[in-house]
Amino acid sequence: MEDFWAVVLAGLKVWVYLIVALLMVPAMFGFSLGISETYMKILIKTLEWATLRIQTVNTEQQILKSPSFNGLIQREEGSMEKELGELRRSRPKSPLGGDFSLSDCFYFYRRGVEDIVEDEVTQRFSSEELVWWNLLTRTNYDFHYISLKLTMVWVLGVFVRYCILAPLRIMLASIGLTWLVIGTTIVGFLPEWRLKSWLSEWVHVMCYRICARGLSATIHYHNKENRPRKGGICVANHTSPIDVVILCNDGCYAMVGQSHGGLMGVLQRAMAKACPHIWFERADMKDRHLVAKRLRDHVNDKTKLPILIFPEGTCINNTSVMMFKKGSFEIGATIYPVAIKYDPQFGDAFWNSAKYNMVSYLLRMMTSWAIVCDVWYLPAMHQQEGEDAVQFANRVKSAIAHQGGLLDLCWDGGLKRAKVKDTFKEQQQKMYSNMLVRDQQETRRRPTGDYKTHRRLQDPQEITRPTGDHKTHRRPQDPPETTRPTGDHKTHRRPQCLKKEKCTTGSGHITLRFDH
Numbered sequence: 001m002e003d004f005w006a007v008v009l010a011g012l013k014v015w016v017y018l019i020v021a022l023l024m025v026p027a028m029f030g031f032s033l034g035i036s037e038t039y040m041k042i043l044i045k046t047l048e049w050a051t052l053r054i055q056t057v058n059t060e061q062q063i064l065k066s067p068s069f070n071g072l073i074q075r076e077e078g079s080m081e082k083e084l085g086e087l088r089r090s091r092p093k094s095p096l097g098g099d100f101s102l103s104d105c106f107y108f109y110r111r112g113v114e115d116i117v118e119d120e121v122t123q124r125f126s127s128e129e130l131v132w133w134n135l136l137t138r139t140n141y142d143f144h145y146i147s148l149k150l151t152m153v154w155v156l157g158v159f160v161r162y163c164i165l166a167p168l169r170i171m172l173a174s175i176g177l178t179w180l181v182i183g184t185t186i187v188g189f190l191p192e193w194r195l196k197s198w199l200s201e202w203v204h205v206m207c208y209r210i211c212a213r214g215l216s217a218t219i220h221y222h223n224k225e226n227r228p229r230k231g232g233i234c235v236a237n238h239t240s241p242i243d244v245v246i247l248c249n250d251g252c253y254a255m256v257g258q259s260h261g262g263l264m265g266v267l268q269r270a271m272a273k274a275c276p277h278i279w280f281e282r283a284d285m286k287d288r289h290l291v292a293k294r295l296r297d298h299v300n301d302k303t304k305l306p307i308l309i310f311p312e313g314t315c316i317n318n319t320s321v322m323m324f325k326k327g328s329f330e331i332g333a334t335i336y337p338v339a340i341k342y343d344p345q346f347g348d349a350f351w352n353s354a355k356y357n358m359v360s361y362l363l364r365m366m367t368s369w370a371i372v373c374d375v376w377y378l379p380a381m382h383q384q385e386g387e388d389a390v391q392f393a394n395r396v397k398s399a400i401a402h403q404g405g406l407l408d409l410c411w412d413g414g415l416k417r418a419k420v421k422d423t424f425k426e427q428q429q430k431m432y433s434n435m436l437v438r439d440q441q442e443t444r445r446r447p448t449g450d451y452k453t454h455r456r457l458q459d460p461q462e463i464t465r466p467t468g469d470h471k472t473h474r475r476p477q478d479p480p481e482t483t484r485p486t487g488d489h490k491t492h493r494r495p496q497c498l499k500k501e502k503c504t505t506g507s508g509h510i511t512l513r514f515d516h
Helices: 002-028 035-057 080-089 104-117 148-188 194-214 243-248 262-274 285-300 358-366 389-404 422-445
Strands: 217-222 233-236 254-258 278-280 307-309 335-342 371-377 499-504 510-515
Touching (some): 002 148, 035 148, 148 194, 148 262, 148 358, 194 217, 233 243, 243 335, 243 371, 278 285, 335 389
Parallel strands (some): 233 307
16 A cells, blocks of 8 residues: 555656646746647647538538627628618608608617627627537537547547646646745835846746646737837737736736736735736726826836736627727827737637636636637827827727727627616717708708798799788789778778789789788
């Protein structure tokens, strides 16, 4: 029995030495021995074979496609004015110059039904379905038996992911997070010298690189000449808490974000001791004003690290970019946009915080094949003259979405937990009312009638005809009738006229003037 435990202990020692020598030491100094690259090549070949096998078996059946790109609803690309114009062409033109049509209601009916069946917001808070199966049942809900060979490969993959990769990754992640807490706590006791800043950056980057190896992360950085510099603000799209790990593998940042509890809270409090990170409560207005002040003070000091902010305020499933909060764009600092795009073929990086806590999410990441992503550093952007914070934020958001191949949505990510604000409804109502006013103005400019009375102008022959008193809208009587005695005015009859004259007005109408 003693010999058995001695063998187990010797095996654990060899295991630890291999991890330290082959993974941790290269990660600490930022180089690779090629083990991850070899693993990725084998994984890609395996997934390609599985995809071809599925295509061969299902030649007559279309494989389930991603609802993020090919959903139930095929929406038409066009503005409200364009779609309403197409509806109005199918009805006869009103002679009164219509500014409202009952057919306009069909547009709003259709859009309402489409949003009930499949709206653009809710599906951004759930994991995307893949076009091809990646041998993970969590990414294909229509998984079923295809062939014996493919089933055996899937069983082998489960063994590799849960029995070999998961223990190794958990050990690396535990070491990285433990060193991060201990290292930042020790650095926090040092005086505010330049040495403290250097040690804080080194501890952060080293621990994040170890954690990245614990996720089998393969990161491709593009345009490194545009990396954020000190005194600026780095803004990026937000998919997962590991976005911080991905970005901090290539540099250190001072982070701004919401305070959390649990494991995330422990990390936040430890990191704040060594680096001026800013954590706040989103619902506390006092914290929000304090954060704005601390951000201004931070960016005004050009010796401090660039600030990392995720303006969306919540995690999106990496298919789109949602509305950026304007707070970080009101400071007037230099903005360094960064686009992050994960490859869902190897694992789903999206964190659905409403469904999984932090520990459950990390376990899902560690039992995936790998984390593969691309990071693009975009050129620095500044607020233009006459541009407000909202317009500046939308311009930065559009640049990130275009570079990362993501959808650019105007919806607020806060809809993940809250209802639609009244401002969104009022915005749609305002767009429709502006369109009606514009149509009415165009109708008034047309020379087809009097816009005040909506009547068709008379032809020249009708204009010269005697039209009566314009106040009473009555046609004057013939001359013989006007000379008849009409009685007393108390009986509500017109008194007898003594003299009659014609008077032509400037508008071409003929009126009668009577002198008694």
